[in-house]
Amino acid sequence: MTTYYRPLVQSGPRPSHALPLCGGPLWFTEVEALRRDAAARILPASDLPEDWSRRLCRPRPALAGLSLDRPRLMGILNVTPDSFSDGGVFNAPEAARAHGKAMAGAGADLIDIGGESTRPGAAEVPVDDEIQRTAPVIEALRDLGLPISIDTRKASVARAAIRAGAGLINDVSGFTHDPALGPLAAASALPVCVMHMRGTPGDMHLDPVYDNVLLDTYDELAARIDAVEAEGIPRARILADPGIGFAKTAGHNLQILQRLSLFHGLGCPLLLGASRKRFIGTIGAASEAGARAPGSIAVALAGVAQGVQMLRVHDVAETAQALRLWLAVRDGAARDGAGPEGTGRA
Known part of the structure; x- marks a missing residue:
């Protein structure tokens, strides 16, 4: 029976015997040993097997030109008529460009x-429609100087996006929907985001059942990362996303978020995408998606405290401000400039 090791992440002055989490400023001296057939145990980090120690401690290389020595913000730009949070708001090219520029200025x-849209129950969009929605917007935003990712499950859409200037492929299906997407990503030499999901957006919400949602999600995501790596995409170019809200109930989401640091054992940087999702509205008593920024930020900072390297968010300015304060409290000092590195970006 497999044993999994979750680092109990700490911040502040690092003891000499502590291990660095992903080579960054966070650290751990203990781990939680998890098994399917036994109760969890707390062990000293010195008891870690060598392979787990290596995966948990080694620095994560830059991704899409972004160093991962501090948390990064991925701003969400939906150019769809039916996304759960902002469908129809930015699907005109002019509105999309204006919003992209605003997010860049706010800290994305x-x-x-x-x-x-990949909301629960969403129908698949024809390839030509998806290309027409995304490629012109990518081309219009490429002069902002920020990396742009294409959120798609389809090779044809990704190919058009790459031609338009996209620098990362983000596939919610974990590269299972379109067999041609993995080879395309490998040939492009672009980084990718591999997310955990069962089923499709159309049916993923219909009674999701797990034996152990944390360990099942870890194993299934690890298997997808192995498969993507076997297609020629090195682990150094893979961002891992546990898929909060995808084929998971509110209870499932909370169990994963509570022990999120386990996923550092995948050996990849972690992306957390919980922004404005339904469980935040349910727990936070915010029925309207646009009113869920405070709850979204609370979840985001809980993820950052567990070492998440990238946050996928709708509310960029608000999250950037919260992150600047979180980092200032963690470090005991504010950094020069508006952002953590003096650039105005958080």
Whole structure:
């Protein structure tokens, strides 16, 4: 029976015997040993097997030109008529460009453009429609100087996006929907985001059942990362996303978020995409998606405290401000300039 090791992440002055989390400023001296057939145990980090120690401690290389020595913000730009949070608001090219520019100015490090809603129950969008929605917007935003990712499950859409200037492929299906997308990503030499999801957006919400949602999600995401790596995409170019809200109930989401640091064991940087999702509205008593910024930020900062390297968010300015304060409290000092590195970006 497999044993999994979750680092109990700490911040502040690092003891000499502590291990660095992903080579960054956070650290751990203990781990939680998890098994399917036994109760969790707390062990000293010195008891870690060598392979787990290596995966948990080694620095994560830059991704899409962004160093990962501090948390990065991926701003969400939906160019769809039916996304759960902002459908129809930015699907005109002029509105999309204006919003992308505003997010860049507010602190986004990367902009994620999607032309197909993946909300629960969503129908698949024809390839030509998805290309027409996304490629012109990517081309219009490429002069902002930020990396742009294409949020798609389809090779044809990704190919058009790459021609338009996209620098990362973000596939909610974990590269299972279109067999041609993995080879395309490998040939392009672009980084990718591999997300955990069961089923499709159309049916993923219909009674999702897990034996152990945390460990099942970890194993299934690890298997997808292995498969993508076997297609020629090195782990150094893979961003891992546990898929909060995808084929998961509110209870499932909370169990994963509570022990999110386990996923550092995948050996990839982690992306957390919980912004404005339904469980935040349910728990936070915010029925309207646009009113869920405070709850979204609370979840985002909980993820950052567990070492998440990238946050996918709708509310960039608000999250950037919260992140600047979180980092200032963690470090005991504010950095020069508006942003953590004096650039105005968080």
